[in-house]
Amino acid sequence: MRIWPFKSERKALTDEEILDMLGGSVGTSSGIAVSADTALRVPAVAAAVRTISEAAACLDVKVVEIDGRTETEVPDHPAAALLKHDANDWTSGFELIRQLVVDALTRDQGGLAWANWINGEPAEIIRYRPGIIAAEYDKDGTGEPSYRINGRPTPSQQIIHLKSTFEKSPLTLCREAIGVALVMEKHAGRLFGRGARPGGVIETAKSVGDDGVVKMLKGWKAAHDGADNAGRTAVLWDGAQWKQMTLTSVDAQFQQLRLFQLQEIARAFNMPASMLGDLSRATWSNSAEMQRQFLMLCLEPWLKALESAFRRALFSKEDRKRFAVRFDRDDFTNVDLTARATAINSLVASRVLNPNEGRAWLDMPPYEGGNEFANPNTGASQPGGVPKPGETPSGTDAATIDELRAEIERLKNGSE
Structure with a gap:
């Protein structure tokens, strides 16, 4: 499929765009x-970006038609096929959503993609590499954006733009914390590369000269530097003595400092530290609460932003009143079958849902009689249960009712 049917007009790139294309490298204290590339080498940053982007992309996405308070899925809408299946010939809907969120988490420009419309319908969604799509904002204060693809003006109605809070990505806002984490990574590498031991000094009773110092250090490094040489017995000569340096408070608290940097990065991405592997404060009782906070406070705003961005670019102005994009949040409860079953049973018992609606949550087919709202935990409310006066039990024909009434009369006459 042809993506861009006309020649592009290039313009001079801004300093921010050039910096973004070069990787957005910014010095820190x-x-x-x-x-963006060096930050993802920090495991905590990579875990945060992967957790948010892949969690959003894993959810079932659908197009719904809005009628008052009722939303009905429209599976045959062109936009639904692009988001659920293939966004274009080489990108799946999962990959598109994941990459848009990754871009918004790591780049100030946010996640940008172009919706190609053919014959009045969205035919494909193209996510270009960073720097190809440029966003410029109105300088009069309205904040209205205008877009260019390779310098060519493009209608904003065809651009999917996922922006982060504060118009800055979380990665930019926590550059200092990431820089400190990188310094600690290098320090740990050097520490363990030298035998995982602190440094020291070699004291000699007499002067050995410059050549003697060079030879002594060369022999010492050859014998003791590196993890493979850790723990080997040191041999000194000419009355030389080894004096080990004591650990400083910073060295002694190195592990705690690294853990604190992980927590700082988690705060920047607005997610619980337990989602990044910090289980020091996690228990059986609060782990579920932390996961709920992740869904409500971290992931939910990104899902709302994605729904709005897709709605602007995949529906015409008239269709936006009728159609919308929705992510199915219920998928998060699939992993806990016990909690899901308890919730469905409670809703059916309170007659908020009928059994067939509860079965639909489990992707199971309906059964006959399952559309009736009844409490299965009480006999009088069950379908076919004890009828109220003047009512006919469901599933009972008239002949059976007459026989029951005759038997009751016979018993009454016999007792008299």
Whole structure:
């Protein structure tokens, strides 16, 4: 499928665009230049970006038609096929959503993609590499964006733009914390590369000269540097003595400092630290609450932003009043079958749902009589249960009722 049927007009790139294309490398107080690529080398950052983006992409997405308070799925809508199956010939809907969220988490421009409309319908969605789609904002204060693809003006109605809070990505806002984490990674690498031991000094009773110092250090490194040489017995000569340096408070608290940086990065992405592997404060009782906070406070805003971004680009102005994109949040409860079954049973018992609606939550087919709202936990409310005066039990024919009444009369006459 042809993506761009006309020649592009290039313009001079802004400093921010050039920086973004070069990886967005910015120096920090720690002396480490942090870019999107280098930041993802920090396990906590990579875990945060993967957790948010893949959790959003794993949810079932659908197009619904809105009628008052009722929303009905429209599976044959062109936009539904692009989001659920293939966004284009080489990108699946899962990959598109995941990459849009990754871009919004790591780049200030946000996640950008172009919706190609053919014959009045969205035919494909193209996510270009960073720097190809440029967003410019109205300088009069309205904040209205205008877009260019390779310098060519493009209608904003065809652009999917997923923006982060504060118009800055979480990665940009926590560059300093990421820089400190990178410094600690390097320090740990050097520490374990030198035998996982602190440094020390070799004291000699007499002067050995410059050549003697060089030879001594060369022999010492050859014998003791590196993890493979850790624990080997040191041999000194000419009355030399080894004096080990004591650990400083920073060295002693190195592990706690690394854990604190993980928590700082988790705060920047607005997610519980337990989602990044910090289980020091996690228990059986609060783990479920932390997961709920992740869904409500971290992932839900991104899902809302995705729904709005897709709605602007995949529906015409008239269709936006009728159609919308929805992510199915119920998928999060699939992993806990016990909690899901308890919730369905409670809703059916309170007559909020009927049994067939509860079965639909489990992707099971309906059964006959399952559309009746009844409490299965009380006999009088069950279908076919004890009828009220003047009512006919469901599933009972008239002949059977006459026989029951005759038997009751016979018993009454016999007792008299």
